[in-house]
Every structure is written in C-alpha cells, then in structure tokens.
Amino acid sequence: MSGFRTTLINCQQCGRRIMVRPSDAERGSIKCSHIGCGAINTLATGSYFDETIVRGLPGFGQLTYLNEPSTTYPLQFGRNVIGTSELATIRVDRFMHNGKCFISRRHCTLTITFDKWAGTLRYQLEDGFADPDSGEKQFSLNGTSLNHIALQKTEIIDVADGGIITLGGADRFQLTHYLIEPVMLNTYKVELAFNPDHTQ
Structure with a gap:
C-alpha cells in the first residue's frame, strides 16, 4: 500500500x-x-473530496423560468438571493400577472455548498434573505414553495435536481444542478x- x-x-x-x-x-x-x-x-x-474543487468548476447550475423556458438564470457558489431588486444576486424580471408582480425584491435564498463526503453540490432553499448588515431575516410577501409545498418561514430545505421553486404562487422556476464529472472528482479525492x- x-x-x-x-x-x-x-x-x-x-x-x-x-x-x-x-x-x-x-x-x-x-x-x-x-x-x-x-x-x-x-x-x-x-x-472525502477536497473543497478546492469548486474553484475549477465552470458553473453551479441554473434556474429555468418555466413560463418561458428560454429564460435561464445561472447560479453562483454560496448565497443566491433571488428577487427583482438590483441588490439581489439573481435578479429576475418583474413578471406581471393581471397587472401585478408577486415576486418580492429579495424573495428567497438558494445557498449552494459543497458536500465533501458525497462529492456533490448541495442546494438549500429558504424564504426571504438575511440582511448582511444587521443579520435580521426578512421574508417574502407572497411566500416560496418547493414542488408545490409552501416553505415555512424558518424552514431551510434541500432542493433536488429538477426541483420546482415557485415564487409568490405564480412564477415557477426549475433548478438544474451542476453535476461534477467523476473523472474530475477523483483527482480531488483524499x-x-x-x-x-x-x-x-
């Protein structure tokens, strides 16, 4: 050996x-x-797999707007605050339904981390976002759902590849994970x- x-x-x-x-x-x-x-x-x-592998990844997955599948939003490693505000990490359009937009300015947070034991990216969803200055949690006005089940205000839940995230009950996005190639993964095995x- x-x-x-x-x-x-x-x-x-x-x-x-x-x-x-x-x-x-x-x-x-x-x-x-x-x-x-x-x-x-x-x-x-x-x-386990060395976490520095994330530095060499070409992407971290994406969200596809299901009402218009040509509209996609690439994700970044770490916190992705999704909303209509310029301050959101993932700024989505103000999709209108009968003259109203149901997506909050900073609606929800999708956090991407690396699971060093499984060698996969982990995607965790929560409603609202934590203010970086005060640390105070602010929730969306119209709620967030995963696969048609509403998230509780304090809930953080894993999202599987292909999971459907609904913002405000009206706008649906499908999550596509970034899958790390086994050949690349094995070079980071410890x-x-x-x-x-x-x-x-």
Missing part, C-alpha cells in the same frame, strides 16, 4: 491505542497486542487514515 504511513488507532474492543503498520493495512486487519484483549480489528478506509470498522 504505497504512501501509507504508520498510524495509531483505538482498539474497538478494549479502546487502547494500537499501531497500524503498512503490512496491517494491506492485510485489512490488525490483532490488538494488549494483554487480555487480542481482538481482531478490521480496518476500513474513509475518504484518503483518510485507517480506522477500526465498527460495522464488521
């Missing part, structure tokens, strides 16, 4: 520290050397040290 360094783990039976050498790692198990124990510890590797596998 090239590149493996000797490390210490806790025995899953007695809890005392035991040293794992490259030969143990290759074999996939280690016997506790402490007197009165002798438990066989099965070793399992873990891994192997963790061996640990006793408690599932065996």
Whole structure:
C-alpha cells in the first residue's frame, strides 16, 4: 500500500491505542497486542473530496423560468438571493400577472455548498434573505414553495435536481444542478487514515 504511513488507532474492543503498520493495512486487519484483549480489528478506509474543487468548476447550475423556458438564470457558489431588486444576486424580471408582480425584491435564498463526503453540490432553499448588515431575516410577501409545498418561514430545505421553486404562487422556476464529472472528482479525492470498522 504505497504512501501509507504508520498510524495509531483505538482498539474497538478494549479502546487502547494500537499501531497500524503498512503490512496491517494491506492485510485489512490488525490483532490488538494488549494483554487480555487480542481482538481482531478490521480496518476500513474513509475518504472525502477536497473543497478546492469548486474553484475549477465552470458553473453551479441554473434556474429555468418555466413560463418561458428560454429564460435561464445561472447560479453562483454560496448565497443566491433571488428577487427583482438590483441588490439581489439573481435578479429576475418583474413578471406581471393581471397587472401585478408577486415576486418580492429579495424573495428567497438558494445557498449552494459543497458536500465533501458525497462529492456533490448541495442546494438549500429558504424564504426571504438575511440582511448582511444587521443579520435580521426578512421574508417574502407572497411566500416560496418547493414542488408545490409552501416553505415555512424558518424552514431551510434541500432542493433536488429538477426541483420546482415557485415564487409568490405564480412564477415557477426549475433548478438544474451542476453535476461534477467523476473523472474530475477523483483527482480531488483524499484518503483518510485507517480506522477500526465498527460495522464488521
């Protein structure tokens, strides 16, 4: 097992520290050397993906206005405040319905983060936005729905690829995730040290 360094783990039976050498790692198990124990510890590797991968991504997904599918809004990493205001991160048009616009100036927030364990982007939706100066939460006037279910004022919910976000009950947007290519993802994979596998 090239590149493996000797490390210490806790025995899953007695809890005392035991040293794992490259030969143990290759074999996939280690016997506790402490007197009165002798438990066989099965070793399992873990891994995660380095978060710097987001710096090289060409995009972070988009919202498509379903009433006019040629209208799309590219998303950015981090907080996307969606609304009609110039201060919104994602400024949408003032779509009119019988002379009224139902989208607030800063209507909702779609936050994009990187899940380092799954190696995927995570999209979380909440109604309104948090004022960056005061930190005070301001909600939309007409509410936000996900897949036709209204969000509670304090709710933060994950949005799956293809999820339908409705602003003000009138304007529907479909979320398209950015999917990271497995080839690229694997270049950012970080192997963790061996640990006793408690599932065996």
